[in-house]
Amino acid sequence: MWPSGGRHLWPSGETSPPQTHARGHLVYAAGGVLAVHTERGTSIVPANRVAWTPGGFGHYHRAHGDTDMRIVFLTPSVARLLPDRPAVFLASGLAREVLLALTGPRDHDDAAPHYSRSARARLLRVLVDELREAREQPLQLPEPRDDRLRAVARMLSERPADNATLAELGKAIGAGTRTLSRLLRTELGMTFYEWRTHLRVYHALVLLADGHDTTRTAHACGWANPSSFIAAFTDIVGTTPGRYRTRS
Known part of the structure; x- marks a missing residue:
């Protein structure tokens, strides 16, 4: 488990239990498709989207296809820059690369860079800035x-x-x-x-x-x-x- 949330390889059909986190988090599928279920509906997260779930929102995830799920938790100071409700953003190339850098390589090589706290904070700010510039583009099933x-x-x-x-x-x-x-x-x-x-x-x-x-x-x-x-x-x-x- 990486300090920023990490990488989770899920087989098709894997479903997390309903849960709530104190900190908000971003979810990205480097491979496969994720469904993020909240009280607002079901958001579909393919490889060109990033899902945001603020702290305190009940949710659960489901993998469709073998899925390479990446999770990045945000500190409150950074999370406040994003919406106070679940949202799905179109992921730029830079946003995807930052997510991968924070959570490990895309292939199965475990050798990944270890960032200092200050370097990680800078990467997180770049990521959030990219999402703020991106338009929300949900794939939502109400x-x-x-x-x-x-x-x-x-x-x-x-x-x-x-x-x-x-x-x-x-x-x-x-x-x-x-x-x-x-x-x-x-x-x-x-x-x-x-x-x-x-x-x-x-x-x-x-x-x-x-x-x-x-x-x-x-x-x-x-x-x-x-x-x-x-x-x-x-x-x-x-x-x-x-x-x-x-x-x-």
């Missing part, structure tokens, strides 16, 4: 509270390629289309199309991290052709599936 939406979410998660309409899904759980549409707007701030697209992209992130190619992933997640999948994925994630795969 957690529905209503039991009817939860039931629909389960069906969509179990069968992401299913193209059932909202009316068909509602019939299966005994809820009308108008009711479900209203709940989606009020609870999640999304249309059904937007919500299902986010759920599908979430599954695509997992499949790509597990090594599936773009075409197979597109079909498994409900897209009839790869070009439509690439467009939706790029719009939400900020990079193409092919580039994302090479980073995972």
Whole structure:
């Protein structure tokens, strides 16, 4: 364990217990995909994002694909420069390199530089400055509270390629289309199309991290052709599936 939090190699499906830390921390997936669950919802953290969880927020992590998780805890004086709520930032190249430097090499060589306290403090300040300059770009799956939406979410998660309409899904759980549409707007701030697209992209992130190619992933997640999948994925994630795969 490194003093700054460290490196943790998690097999696919590994889940941490619910926990709360006094200090806020940054989480980065150098490989694989992490899901960070807080009371605000589920944030997806692929290799081009950094997740921030302030001190005092209950949370837990789940690995999708074999995941190289990096954790950096921040002192209160540095943490106050970041939001007082969970957030996900687009990671610059410099931010990624600083995270790796603070938590060990990316490969399996244990030989890593040992920084003095003052050098580490400077690196942490560079990291936080980079995140403050970056725009927040969450990949968030809001957690529905209503039991009817939860039931629909389960069906969509179990069968992401299913193209059932909202009316068909509602019939299966005994809820009308108008009711479900209203709940989606009020609870999640999304249309059904937007919500299902986010759920599908979430599954695509997992499949790509597990090594599936773009075409197979597109079909498994409900897209009839790869070009439509690439467009939706790029719009939400900020990079193409092919580039994302090479980073995972």
